[in-house]
Amino acid sequence: MVSADCDNTHYPASRGLRSGYAMDDEQFEQWRDLLESRTGMTLSPERRSFLEANLGTRMRELGCDSYQAYYEKIMYGPGAIVEWATLVDRLTVQETRFFRDEEAFNLAREHAEYLFSRANRRVVEAWSLGCSTGEEAYTLAMILSEAAGSAPGQRYFGVTGSDISLVALDKARNARYGPRKLVTTPPFWQERYFRPLEDGTRQIIPELRDRVAFSQLNVLELKHAPMHGMDIIFCQNVLIYFRRWRRREIANRLAERLAPGGLLILGSGELTNWQHPELEPVANSQVLAWKRSDSLNENRSDYGQSR
Structure with a gap:
């Protein structure tokens, strides 16, 4: 009926x-x-x-x-x-997993370690755009936690995850993941940042969850987004769903939200022939990334080079 x-x-x-x-x-x-x-x-x-x-x-x-x-x-x-x-x-809602692009996360960690090494830098902020059910945002939180822990003095970090799907965001906030979601996550990270639950799932530990906030955001409304001054923006496997002209428009909006010296990481092949007057491509053959100009670091030409 x-x-x-x-x-x-x-x-x-x-x-x-x-x-x-x-x-x-x-x-x-x-x-x-x-x-x-x-x-x-x-x-x-x-x-x-x-x-x-x-x-x-x-x-x-x-x-x-x-x-x-x-x-x-x-x-x-x-x-x-x-x-x-x-x-x-x-x-x-897209299928995702922890540490999906290992080289990209390695670059993000290197950038965070560099920022934390500066005497006047105590806080690093990252943004996962199109975070789905939270795996990417929590991966960023894990690598920032490691970078902060290896830096001298007291260091802090925060991660914002945004997505258009309220259902996905609810799952991200719950931070519980089944064995299939963790099959590619190395044991080190599972033991350090997850706790086992009675139903066989694992949950991100409270200390890390407290560092991550989630917010609904339609990419078409980026100009109204409250995120500003971001040190790392991670936007992978999002732009492939948009037309080429809109991809460039989104990238321009994201560039505006980078802090001086901030790092923008996109998915491989998602954007071609794009330039921004305040950003320079990062010299890394395996990661598509740009860095916003930083007066304290404009001559650091070896930054981000793959080893």
């Missing part, structure tokens, strides 16, 4: 899909345009099956039997805002 708020009699021009959830070209364009206009993310034609599967699952849960009926519900129906948030969670 079709639910009242997704009943075809309420929303005209619906197309029955009782024999399946196959999507024609016009429907795909309609949904792709909606997703891009609201989140900036674009779906290639090759990802039509991904869109069909996720929309179809949600439509069955609601009792909708057509893409048009569900589209009208998202646009104009009761609870449209809540339903859109639910759908975004289905479409944007």
